[in-house]
Amino acid sequence: MYTFGSTELKIIMGSYRASYASNNVVEIPLLAGEGPASIVQQNGRGRYIISFDSYVTSLSDYNTLRADYLSLTAKTFTGPETGTYMIFDLTQAEGVLPNLWKFSITLMEV
Amino acid sequence: MREMSENMATLLKSKNMVGENAPSHEVTVEGASGSDYWGDYAKYTVAESTSYSQVYGAFVVVDNYIYFAHEEYIPSERVYVSKLDTATGSVEMICLLSDTVIEKGMTYFEGHIYVMLSGMDMFKIDLTTKTPTMVYDAPTAFNELIVYNDAIYASRRNAGGTADDLAVFDVNTNTWTNVVTMAAGRRLNGLAVMGTDLFAIEDGSTNPNRGALLKLNGSSFTTVAPAYSSLYNDLKMPIAMGGTIYAITYEQGTSVDWCGGALLKWNGSDAWILQIPMNTEKRQFTNAIATDGTYVYCTTTRVTTEQPNPLSLVRAKADFSAWEVVCWEETGLDAWGGMGLAVVGNKVYGFHAPEFVKHVPVIGLPVKSISINRDKNIAGLLNLAIDNKDGANSVDVSGVLLPNVEVVVKQGYGEERVTTFTGLIDRVEMWTFPQEVLVTCRDKIKLALDQLVTVVDGENIYRVVTYTDQTVEAIFSDLCTKAGLTTGTVEETGVTLSEKTFSWETYGDAFQWLADLVGFEFTADEDGLVHFRADEAPTTPTVAYVFKEGEDIINLGYVVDDNELYYDIYVYGAEVDGTVVYGYSPYYGRTNYNVLEQKILKIDAPDCDTYLKCQEIANRTAKLMASRARVVTFQAIGIPWLQIGDFIQVIESSTTISEIYRITGLQTNMDENGYTMTITCYYHSYGEA
Numbered sequence: 001m002y003t004f005g006s007t008e009l010k011i012i013m014g015s016y017r018a019s020y021a022s023n024n025v026v027e028i029p030l031l032a033g034e035g036p037a038s039i040v041q042q043n044g045r046g047r048y049i050i051s052f053d054s055y056v057t058s059l060s061d062y063n064t065l066r067a068d069y070l071s072l073t074a075k076t077f078t079g080p081e082t083g084t085y086m087i088f089d090l091t092q093a094e095g096v097l098p099n100l101w102k103f104s105i106t107l108m109e110v
Numbered sequence: 111m112r113e114m115s116e117n118m119a120t121l122l123k124s125k126n127m128v129g130e131n132a133p134s135h136e137v138t139v140e141g142a143s144g145s146d147y148w149g150d151y152a153k154y155t156v157a158e159s160t161s162y163s164q165v166y167g168a169f170v171v172v173d174n175y176i177y178f179a180h181e182e183y184i185p186s187e188r189v190y191v192s193k194l195d196t197a198t199g200s201v202e203m204i205c206l207l208s209d210t211v212i213e214k215g216m217t218y219f220e221g222h223i224y225v226m227l228s229g230m231d232m233f234k235i236d237l238t239t240k241t242p243t244m245v246y247d248a249p250t251a252f253n254e255l256i257v258y259n260d261a262i263y264a265s266r267r268n269a270g271g272t273a274d275d276l277a278v279f280d281v282n283t284n285t286w287t288n289v290v291t292m293a294a295g296r297r298l299n300g301l302a303v304m305g306t307d308l309f310a311i312e313d314g315s316t317n318p319n320r321g322a323l324l325k326l327n328g329s330s331f332t333t334v335a336p337a338y339s340s341l342y343n344d345l346k347m348p349i350a351m352g353g354t355i356y357a358i359t360y361e362q363g364t365s366v367d368w369c370g371g372a373l374l375k376w377n378g379s380d381a382w383i384l385q386i387p388m389n390t391e392k393r394q395f396t397n398a399i400a401t402d403g404t405y406v407y408c409t410t411t412r413v414t415t416e417q418p419n420p421l422s423l424v425r426a427k428a429d430f431s432a433w434e435v436v437c438w439e440e441t442g443l444d445a446w447g448g449m450g451l452a453v454v455g456n457k458v459y460g461f462h463a464p465e466f467v468k469h470v471p472v473i474g475l476p477v478k479s480i481s482i483n484r485d486k487n488i489a490g491l492l493n494l495a496i497d498n499k500d501g502a503n504s505v506d507v508s509g510v511l512l513p514n515v516e517v518v519v520k521q522g523y524g525e526e527r528v529t530t531f532t533g534l535i536d537r538v539e540m541w542t543f544p545q546e547v548l549v550t551c552r553d554k555i556k557l558a559l560d561q562l563v564t565v566v567d568g569e570n571i572y573r574v575v576t577y578t579d580q581t582v583e584a585i586f587s588d589l590c591t592k593a594g595l596t597t598g599t600v601e602e603t604g605v606t607l608s609e610k611t612f613s614w615e616t617y618g619d620a621f622q623w624l625a626d627l628v629g630f631e632f633t634a635d636e637d638g639l640v641h642f643r644a645d646e647a648p649t650t651p652t653v654a655y656v657f658k659e660g661e662d663i664i665n666l667g668y669v670v671d672d673n674e675l676y677y678d679i680y681v682y683g684a685e686v687d688g689t690v691v692y693g694y695s696p697y698y699g700r701t702n703y704n705v706l707e708q709k710i711l712k713i714d715a716p717d718c719d720t721y722l723k724c725q726e727i728a729n730r731t732a733k734l735m736a737s738r739a740r741v742v743t744f745q746a747i748g749i750p751w752l753q754i755g756d757f758i759q760v761i762e763s764s765t766t767i768s769e770i771y772r773i774t775g776l777q778t779n780m781d782e783n784g785y786t787m788t789i790t791c792y793y794h795s796y797g798e799a
Contacts, residue, residue, distance in 0.1 A: 025128060026784045033660010039125045039747055041784040042132035
């Protein structure tokens with residue numbers, strides 16, 4: 001069971017994109033000499049993000065997620081990868097069936 | 111020049127500072143008590159005594175001053191009382207007491223400091239007149255003095271040496287009177303005052319009550335908590351904090367089996383409560399405990415037969431769940447001191463032999479960019495940008511980021527970092543777009559530039575200061591102490607001034623006057639130490655780093671200019687009677703740079719009344735020109751180890767330069783675009799390729 005805080009999330013098959021972060025590498029050009037004329041430096045890493053398509057079975061569950069999204073509340077995400085995340089992006093819920101609300105969500109490491 | 115490791119030198123040429131070798135930094139400011147990080151500790155030594163001096167654990171804190179006792183070993187084991195001004199860090203000797211050793215007993219009462227010596231003499235020191243008076247010649251030993259119920263109390267050994275009585279001192283008649291007379295075998299191991307009650311911990315080798323907490327009840331003690339267990343029976347150093355009494359202990363046993371100490375507390379119930387059990391780190395608690403209202407601090411030694419035995423500072427975590435090490439002192443501090451701890455403001459002072467140590471709590475700052483600008487002869491500048499997205503840091507830092515708070519920056523690659531800036535905050539700005547906090551700092555020279563030369567003598571404050579028959583370096587060092595600066599290298603000048611008065615001048619002006627007089631320069635280095643030394647370049651310099659195109663030079667500009675070059679320099683002055691005197695120096699690079707023969711620099715210096723002074727100015731001007739003829743400015747990758755005055759070799763083919771240059775300016779920038787620096791340097795000599 002996947003959860004964000006206490007809200008249960010159903011993952012739409014094949015949509016889970018595992019945690020990823022940018023490596024924050026910059027390339028600084030040098031005066032030309034032998035070999036590659038640049039220096040590669042890294043400024044730490046970016047924050048991990050996880051994204052997937054999901055659905056909930058009641059609009060109030062979606063509203064809980066939306067409140068967390070708007071207030072940038074960090075909660076524990078339990079799933080293939082577990083950690084403390086906040087909702088970085090949340091799409092509008094699409095009422096596919098009377099009790100199936102579908103949306104896309106992106107979680108960001110805090 | 112600062113040594114850099116071989117690995118680092120290789121890394122800097124590798125062009126590949128990523129992963130665990132990525133540029134790294136650590137920016138800290140002095141924080142409130144209970145901050146999560148601790149900076150390097152600072153040491154104070156007692157300057158007054160000429161020989162080795164040992165600082166004892168006997169001290170008392172009055173306002174912002176710590177009064178403490180220290181002993182001079184050689185030649186006569188005399189005891190002094192000195193005071194540390196915690197605001198400026200200066201130490202002043204108050205008085206000389208006696209030729210005997212001091213005990214723990216020291217307290218402040220009604221404008222006087224009372225001191226108990228182990229020779230069983232009790233002195234009181236008048237803090238206004240700084241005079242000691244012997245007030246009691248005790249027949250028996252006393253333990254610590256404590257102020258309770260508007261009087262001085264102490265536990266003292268009885269005449270037969272069989273027990274410790276509780277006695278009170280009458281300051282009018284200078285007599286001790288027993289309050290509680292204890293039965294034989296019962297001893298007292300520390301006193302504490304909480305609210306309106308006096309507490310004592312009982313001790314004594316044959317006493318079954320050993321380790322119990324006693325409360326004074328009129329003319330007798332009531333046991334409020336029996337001993338916790340026989341393992342914890344050597345309980346000592348009780349302190350009161352927020353309605354609770356804390357005490358430390360260590361397990362009795364053979365010396366190799368001593369365990370780390372435990373913390374017990376009593377909060378009004380009928381028993382001691384074990385707060386933190388003995389740990390297995392084998393660190394023994396020494397005779398020091400202090401509290402800042404949130405934490406309980408202790409000193410510990412490592413249990414080892416090796417000497418010197420290092421001393422560490424530990425504190426009980428804020429929730430009192432465990433001990434955590436604040437400061438490891440693996441070397442350099444002997445364990446046989448460590449007798450006392452004091453908390454003043456947000457700092458913890460530890461009394462070690464032969465000096466005492468200040469531990470400063472610091473807060474790490476989440477910075478976005480660090481830019482440092484250091485130039486010869488002016489105060490170094492630091493600009494920090496701190497991310498403040500959604501106000502994430504404004505609350506945390508607003509109470510801390512204030513003018514004149516110390517900021518320390520360390521930079522480097524991976525785990526290897528070196529201090530690149532120590533200074534004081536000038537200005538703090540907060541912006542909403544982008545949401546960030548900008549902090550501007552100057553290095554420690556700020557203290558010299560912003561403050562007037564001041565002498566405080568008791569209640570009198572003077573802004574006019576006269577030095578008589580002192581060397582220039584002695585005056586410089588004394589001014590540094592007055593300004594709150596710590597000196598690094600102070601070279602001998604060989605010049606003694608018969609009289610010099612500084613009147614309503616800044617320390618910076620005074621330093622400049624002294625430096626000009628002897629041809630020295632004063633600078634604050636990356637660690638915040640102030641140096642006073644001759645501005646001389648060695649003829650065979652050691653090259654700190656070789657920059658090469660294609661390896662670490664981003665771009666380079668090279669300027670040869672005769673704008674500020676002259677063929678000859680003449681300096682004209684006048685003797686007291688009006689006779690004209692002059693000094694002359696040729697510019698040594700005049701042939702090389704093809705300077706026109708009739709391009710002469712004439713300097714009028716009416717204050718110069720001797721030929722020698724004019725000559726000195728001419729020589730210095732000629733030397734200074736060397737730094738203006740061929741100037742190279744280039745951008746390179748950041749190398750935090752480089753300092754102003756270092757010699758570097760620069761090899762670049764389009765300008766055909768490959769010589770040795772001396773650094774006069776350094777600007778570094780560390781942000782999301784990488785870590786780079788701009789170096790300004792002047793030609794020094796031909797280099798060896």
